[in-house]
Amino acid sequence: MKVIRKVPFYMQLPVSILFLLIIMLFAIWYGAADTTLKDVFEAIFQQKGSQYRSVLLELRFPRVIAAFFVGSALAVAGAVMQGVTRNPLADPGLLGVTAGANAALAGTLVFAPAASYYVIIVSCFIGAGIGMILVYGISATVKGGLSPMKLVLAGAAVTGFLQAIADGVGILFNISKDVSMWTSGGLIGTTWQALIGVVPFIVIGLILAMIMSRQLTILSLNEDVAIGLGQNIALVKWILMFVVVLLAGASVALVGNLAFVGLMIPHMVRAFVGTDYRYVIPMCMSFGGSFMVLADFTGRIMNAPFETPVVSIVSVIGLPFFLILVRKGGKAFVA
Amino acid sequence: MSHEKLRTSRKWLFLSMGIYLVLFVVGLSFGASTLSIDRLIPVLFGQGTFKEEFILFSIRLPRILILTLAGAALAMAGAVLQSVTRNDLADPGIIGINSGAGVGITVFYLFAGSKIQHFAYVLPVIAFIGGLLTAICIYFFSFEKGKGIQPVKLVLIGVGFASALSGLMILMISSAERQDVAFISEWLAGSIWGTDWPFIVALFPWLMICIPIIYFKANVLNLLTLSEPTAIGLGVNINKERSILLVVAVALAAAAVSVTGRIGFIGLMGPHIAKRLVGPKHQSFLVITPFIGAILLVLADILAQIIFSSAAVPTGIVVAIIGAPYFLYLLRK
Secondary structure: OOOOOOOOHHHHHHHHHHHHHHHHHHHHHOOOOOOOHHHHHHHHHOOOOOOOHHHHHHHHHHHHHHHHHHHHHHHHHHHHHHHHHOOOOOOOOOOOHHHHHHHHHHHHHHHOOOOOHHHHHHHHHHHHHHHHHHHHHHHHHOOOOOOHHHHHHHHHHHHHHHHHHHHHHHHHOOOHHHHHHHHOOOOOOOOHHHHHHHHHHHHHHHHHHHHHHHHHHHHHHOHHHHHHOOOOHHHHHHHHHHHHHHHHHHHHHHHOOOOOHHHHHHHHHHHHHOOOHHHHHHHHHHHHHHHHHHHHHHHHHOEOOEOOOHHHHHHHHHHHHHHHHHHHOOHHHHO | OOHHHHHHHHHHHHHHHHHHHHHHHHHHHOOOOOOOHHHHHHHHOOOOOHHHHHHHHHHHHHHHHHHHHHHHHHHHHHHHHHHHOOOOOOOOOOOOHHHHHHHHHHHHHHHHHHHHHHHOOOHHHHHHHHHHHHHHHHHHHOEEOOOEEOHHHHHHHHHHHHHHHHHHHHHHHOOOOHHHHHHHHHHHHOOOOOOOHHHHHHHHHHHHHHHHHHHHOHHHHHHHOOOHHHHHHOOOOHHHHHHHHHHHHHHHHHHHHHHHOOOOOHHHHHHHHHHHHHOOOHHHHHHHHHHHHHHHHHHHHHHHHHHOOOOOOOHHHHHHHHHHHHHHHHHHO
């Protein structure tokens, strides 16, 4: 991948944010109900509005905002994982993190059906943590750690295992409908209440990632270099892993299992801004957000008025990308 | 083969046959409504009540036979894939062949709709086409000029394909009717759906053709597991033999999953257990591999019925819960 660095970063970021805003506007504007641009502006800026005001306010706004946050959370989580493990194929969906959150979600719905939204979110975090510990624990027990490729395979197996548990629990206790409402429903039916519950966690995670981005850049180069520069790598790694768990767990609570976003976006971003995570992370937020809003929007209008699951759209788009990365054997990582 | 080794492999062959027979009997009598073991033989000879005969001939027997055939086919497919790709982790489920077969079935399902039951004989063919196209893609992408297939890369690309093709299936089906989505999601979870006599008749010929070919090629398989230059030096036409064996493996796996739904890991575990028991020589371990595969799948199905007696838990889930840790164990070695 060639680095396109002719344009300085302070120009790139505003452009990408502008792009994001345009996509968001389109996503709010178009939909099954025939709204006009005027309706959108009235809904935003005026107390009274047209007949579509409630459609816009209660359905489309929360959905688009959720798509933005989920996209940026997953993209940043992927970037952080890739940096910490120096593995170009790291992605919360591929390495068992989101599957763990998913299984925990199913468990919570069984044992505490009346659980509040916060309980569900916290259990998602715990599950995400367990998934991550499983994959990295297995890697750690091998002398010298697993190679990047084998780590992905371990992730696939752990994902299969946790997914089977989630499915089994769902069918056994007759709650598979509720579970799949969360996990394959994507962003359908996102409410303001759900947003208010989850978004603070994502924001905390994103801010932490920004604060740690300098340390992450050093860590992503070489562990010896990081130690030599006086970094407490154990502490930095723990904080960064915590960030990943926070971001991935929160996104599962909103959309369910979603692989490939965390893999694709950081690699695209690196093509534009290089490997310095102080630039990569903010760009991941706007790129990941735009991508998710666009994917969700596509799922909504592709076969309107029916919904096409966003998970499938993302995984079909993600495959070619994954193939290119595997074929290059991760050489593209250093850009 | 030394005398000693011949004896061990014969011992394990009889032992696995014995275990299979025990499971067969247990499987026939266990289930939502019990059919006690001492009633089995009278019912078989037509001396049972109508209810007993119905349970045995229309429910239990076809189900167990399907599980047996599918387990044997998947295990053989896994054995061939592992040797051809020289990768211990290859399995038709993990490397995406099953999902490719699933896409084929989904496309067919969109046209045939709920009448799919009438197309028992066409299904394995459709699944085979889907699986073969996927296998060609995976093979193409993991092939490097001058180096041949890269084993780890092959599995990795397969994992990517498996996940994307499942997504594609849902994508295609989401434009269809609601009950169709239920069918596909059950297929994906690996619930044995084709439990009727026509499906057994449809599946049986595939095994009858493919498994003898594999036995016939046992020595070629031995040579293919060696390094590529060695195999060529010993006079193996690598590309030709590889292609034939790959097609056979895909045919077995695709035919099996077309009636059982997506079941992974059997093709991984079966051959490994067989190799552990009688050694890595194909002539010896390929003989017991189908039995081990059948044992695993029937056992998983019985477990699913015992543990989750109330609900119909897809067998594929039980297989995944047992199989994934095994995969990790292999990966660590």
